[in-house]
């Protein structure tokens with residue numbers, strides 16, 4: 696299978712040096728393997744994503760010299776795909792409706808004997824002690840209450856049996872190309888949200904679906920997403936999708952030691968470009984060869 700990797704930004708702001716670092720690392724990996732570098736627009740959060748940021752990020756990437764096959768996949772054009780993936784999980788019985796608000800979950804967590812703490816999407820929700828009755832569920836739906844579709848880790852574990860304890864992924868070091876096997880522990884992240892009543896799919900579901908659909912063999916992304924990988928490996932197993940090789944790179948930090956964020960206006964590629972900085976200087980600035 697041809698080496699295929701991708702850069703998958705969300706158009707919620709202008710790209711900064713941290714994005715440039717991640718995108719260039721992925722592009723370099725594809726070039727050195729004679730493979731393909733894809734760009735994917737992850738814009739399922741319709742409240743935070745803006746078309747003008749999509750246009751801007753594509754122009755920033757082109758300016759950096761990162762060419763990708765066109766058209767790029769835009770997730771908001773494919774909600775039907777994610778609905779079908781959710782249906783598949785629902786048919787396996789691993790999804791349930793959760794009517795608790797974030798605040799209720801935080802409060803439960805504070806009063807728990809062993810507070811589960813923060814996970815990949817905020818406070819970890821270990822799941823209900825007792826499943827909600829059908830009657831109560833139907834009554835709440837009829838009242839129009841909001842809910843999230845969560846994956847039941849416990850049930851997934853029962854369903855997969857031994858296979859659950861053998862879940863793993865290969866992590867590849869981008870500098871040495873050394874690969875090592877990492878055991879995946881999705882249950883440590885609790886019953887993660889895969890969709891909401893008003894948001895048809897979560898990042899976790901879409902990313903897993905699209906990486907498989909687009910034939911992504913190698914994922915290069917920041918180490919802040921390593922914990923999510925544990926959950927992605929479970930979703931891949933449940934959906935019958937292959938698990939790519941993962942490289943989680945260190946996050947670039949600015950002179951103040953803090954990681955770059957969309958709020959750092961001065962360090963957007965647009966601002967640097969306007970200030971006369973060249974793409975070669977950007978590479979030098981983030982420690983990558985021209």
Ligand code: GLU
Nearest residue numbers: 703704705737902916920
């Ligand atoms: N869309 C995600 C982000 O902007 C990245 C997803 C990924 O690389 O898996 O943080």
